[in-house]
Amino acid sequence: MITMTEIARLTHVSQPTVSRVLNGNPKVSPEIRERVLACAREHDYQFNALAKGLQGSPTHLLGVLVTDISNGFFADLAKQIEVAARERGYSIILFNSDYNPASEQEYLDVVRRYKVDGVLAVPIRETSAEWHAYVQKLDVPVVTITRRAAGLDCFYVDHGVAGAQVAEHLVDRGYRRFLFIGKDYDGKYLGFRQALEARGLGAATTNRVLRDHDQLRRELGDWLALSPDRAAVFAGNDIYALQVLDILRELGVAVPEQVGVIGFDDTFMGRFLNPRLSTVSQPTARMAREAVDWLLDRIEQPGERPPMDRPFSAELVVREST
Amino acid sequence: MITMTEIARLTHVSQPTVSRVLNGNPKVSPEIRERVLACAREHDYQFNALAKGLQGSPTHLLGVLVTDISNGFFADLAKQIEVAARERGYSIILFNSDYNPASEQEYLDVVRRYKVDGVLAVPIRETSAEWHAYVQKLDVPVVTITRRAAGLDCFYVDHGVAGAQVAEHLVDRGYRRFLFIGKDYDGKYLGFRQALEARGLGAATTNRVLRDHDQLRRELGDWLALSPDRAAVFAGNDIYALQVLDILRELGVAVPEQVGVIGFDDTFMGRFLNPRLSTVSQPTARMAREAVDWLLDRIEQPGERPPMDRPFSAELVVREST
DNA sequence: TTGAAAGCGCTAACAA
DNA sequence: TTGTTAGCGCTTTCAA
Numbered sequence A, B: 001m002i003t004m005t006e007i008a009r010l011t012h013v014s015q016p017t018v019s020r021v022l023n024g025n026p027k028v029s030p031e032i033r034e035r036v037l038a039c040a041r042e043h044d045y046q047f048n049a050l051a052k053g054l055q056g057s058p059t060h061l062l063g064v065l066v067t068d069i070s071n072g073f074f075a076d077l078a079k080q081i082e083v084a085a086r087e088r089g090y091s092i093i094l095f096n097s098d099y100n101p102a103s104e105q106e107y108l109d110v111v112r113r114y115k116v117d118g119v120l121a122v123p124i125r126e127t128s129a130e131w132h133a134y135v136q137k138l139d140v141p142v143v144t145i146t147r148r149a150a151g152l153d154c155f156y157v158d159h160g161v162a163g164a165q166v167a168e169h170l171v172d173r174g175y176r177r178f179l180f181i182g183k184d185y186d187g188k189y190l191g192f193r194q195a196l197e198a199r200g201l202g203a204a205t206t207n208r209v210l211r212d213h214d215q216l217r218r219e220l221g222d223w224l225a226l227s228p229d230r231a232a233v234f235a236g237n238d239i240y241a242l243q244v245l246d247i248l249r250e251l252g253v254a255v256p257e258q259v260g261v262i263g264f265d266d267t268f269m270g271r272f273l274n275p276r277l278s279t280v281s282q283p284t285a286r287m288a289r290e291a292v293d294w295l296l297d298r299i300e301q302p303g304e305r306p307p308m309d310r311p312f313s314a315e316l317v318v319r320e321s322t
Numbered sequence C: 001t002t003g004a005a006a007g008c009g010c011t012a013a014c015a016a
Numbered sequence D: 001t002t003g004t005t006a007g008c009g010c011t012t013t014c015a016a
Helices: A004-011 A015-022 A030-042 A049-054 A072-087 A101-113 A129-137 A159-172 A187-198 A213-225 A238-251 A268-272 A284-300 B004-011 B015-022 B030-042 B049-054 B072-087 B101-113 B129-137 B159-172 B187-198 B213-225 B238-250 B268-272 B284-300
Strands: A061-066 A091-096 A118-121 A142-145 A154-157 A177-181 A205-208 A231-235 A259-262 A279-281 A309-312 A315-317 B061-066 B091-096 B118-121 B142-145 B154-157 B177-181 B205-208 B231-235 B259-262 B279-281 B309-312 B315-317
Touching (some): A015 A030, A049 B049, A061 A072, A072 A268, A091 A101, A091 B072, A129 A142, A159 A315, A177 A213, A187 A231, A213 A238, A231 A238, A268 B238, B004 B030, B061 B072, B061 B101, B072 B091, B072 B238, B091 B101, B101 B129, B118 B284, B129 B142, B142 B284, B159 B315, B187 B231, B213 B238, B238 B259
Parallel strands (some): A154 A309, B118 B142
Antiparallel strands (some): A279 A315
């Protein structure tokens, strides 16, 4: 790969002059400019991003940390982020924490080594002290995305509010027993439960963590047998909902008549499932774009500013499964 | 961020000595080693990957180029690649070509700028002269993954063979008319068509490119109306199959009785669809791992070696939709 | 075993 | 308008 010094030699100018030409500095005579550009083109010059980054110039690299890229929602998020970043000339280093806190911490170190200009992250536990500590430790701006992290820059859908919306909807539809598939500290479940408690249905609400499919089938069967009241399952994400739907079909349970099912994330597949999946839609594209824009603004115009707390509203998408 | 020079100052040794300690060079006295390590730990030293990369050391960065990360198959592939690479100490710069050749070319330039040690790519047109030219131009090893690129390192499922397998299966099941959803130059279609021609069913075989859902519904309806023979749809990927299934349900067509549907990729969702999707499974994890291992071997033990042409066999997964 | 010096490719001051 | 010089943080000779 040809370097500026090499081009300088070939065109009989100094290396900084080559730098000026290649960086569009106007104070270069047209003839030299022409000569240098021609030479650069001829040899297919590409600047060395490492050398550039070394004396403090921005690397135009963004760290992106997600919990699980194989989940369609995060894959889509990563894609939107990549597109938005690329439009402004940034590339993406992608990390997958796989919900493993040790990996998450390790990745944050890697990010420091590569001198990324900023980080967009879906933390595993956004409210934990660890997460706040990591963010402080990094000397570049970090934006938390899809989760609320009080006191930090964050762009998210308020899961509590969304969970409450789901609760209202299910009650409206006449369901009287509720099962949430996911962790009991999940914001959606907290909001869901709270709304149900407010309606005196707290006792009819519980949760299960999905570990594997067979176990879920057993648990679901047991739970269904517990009471004849019309029941609904709120799945923590669309992938879970997909599996619930399949189990109910196996069990010969009619959806939505006997049991309602609602997912979360509004992944692409949901609209084509049989029955089409009711779910909660997050404005992924807008969220990604705003987060990237905010991050890049912070990078490009440094200076203190109050942390951005940007909630987006989720939208209930009612289809055939509730 | 603390640097080696800084640590050298604090511990009263020279900077190269710090370098020796931090890189595990054994020729350092234990006391100095101890002092330096303590200081590094105390200040949470992280090496500067840019500086390291600048004098030719490996950057431990891999470029990964896929056509569409929001497709579950590629998302999963990217994840497997990331995991395999990370195990050997490499990080990933991710690019999404979105099936846009201009983007693909641009990304390849970016990759050069960052001095990645190697590239794993899903090219848009693996057989094109352009792709071969790009690969030659890059001065680092490039491995083509999921597609066959003759003369280059490639790890793939032979789409032609897989397409033929699908053809056999559909004929066995009694289908007599065939529609492929995807590009007519797709290897799967080529193999599919050829196998069907060999059985005298070439005239009953055609393809449609999926542009949007409504258009597909019209085309599918028209095609179905053309003849009363039992028909089957071979979707170029599971996402297409999902949409085909939905359209057929709308059209009131029974699957698999009246029309069979088979997908490609065996994405996670397929096994939970209603009806459960027949599809072709690619050994993504093995393919990713072998490709990464080969790439890293080429990086770490440079030297000429003949290009690796590694086909994996696809596996027909017959479920309920055929 | 340790240090001094040079250099990777570039940008930024400063001089001319 | 152009060139000279220095330096980013590190590795790699080469001496001592």
